[in-house]
Amino acid sequence: MVVTQWINNHYYFSTVDNDKFGGGTKITHNITGKFGVVQGNGGDLKMGLPLQSLCKSDNEMYHQPLRLSVLIQAPVDRVNNILARNENLKTLLDNEWIYLLVMDPLRQNDIQCYKKNMELVEMSGKGVAEEHYREKVDVQILDEILT
Structure with missing residues (x-):
């Protein structure tokens, strides 16, 4: 990452x-x-x-400039262990240079979002995590992941 x-x-x-x-x-x-x-x-x-x-032309860019969003399919405990050992990665996440979503196969692929300080919040329907991420990531891509 x-x-x-x-x-x-x-x-x-x-x-x-x-x-x-x-x-x-x-x-x-x-x-x-x-x-x-x-x-x-x-x-x-x-x-x-x-x-x-x-840029495609003087007025049109190829992509909208966004910070990196990463979706990982792995057990949440394993992701937490990796983050706990990697201070540089944790700093990038805490300062929101990377947005992390974790899809846990051990929990029916429930998606959890990294907020700050090693906190992962479950994303469901209109939950806090979804609102947090809707402000920051491409909404169309997020909707495709959640449906």
């Missing part, structure tokens, strides 16, 4: 603010020192993805 979060953040920040975090347009890129690109004939190194990797 950590590596997918890195990739997701690369796309997220390059999309949200391409001037600061993206690579600008490829059309005016100049390779600098065989390790980076600058826009035009000078300026700061560009560190993110170019606009052509993010």
Whole structure:
């Protein structure tokens, strides 16, 4: 999950603010020192993805910039054990850089959502967990999972 979060953040920040975090347009890129690109004939190194990797056209992006949502099908106890041993992953979850949903095959595939501080809340109908996640993830995808 950590590596997918890195990739997701690369796309997220390059999309949200391409001037600061993206690579600008490829059309005016100049390779600098065989390790980076600058826009035009000078300026700061560009560190993110170019606009052509993010946008279909000047006004339309390929994807809506969202933070990573992960659905894991595994026993909740096993997921809790992994999270308890991995402080970096727990920090990403607690700070909502990753949204975690756990589908437990030992409980008829009931879905639980990670909130904070190792708390998993069962998602059902119009429960607290569903409301928490509806604000943050793509609602269409969430509805497909729940139905």
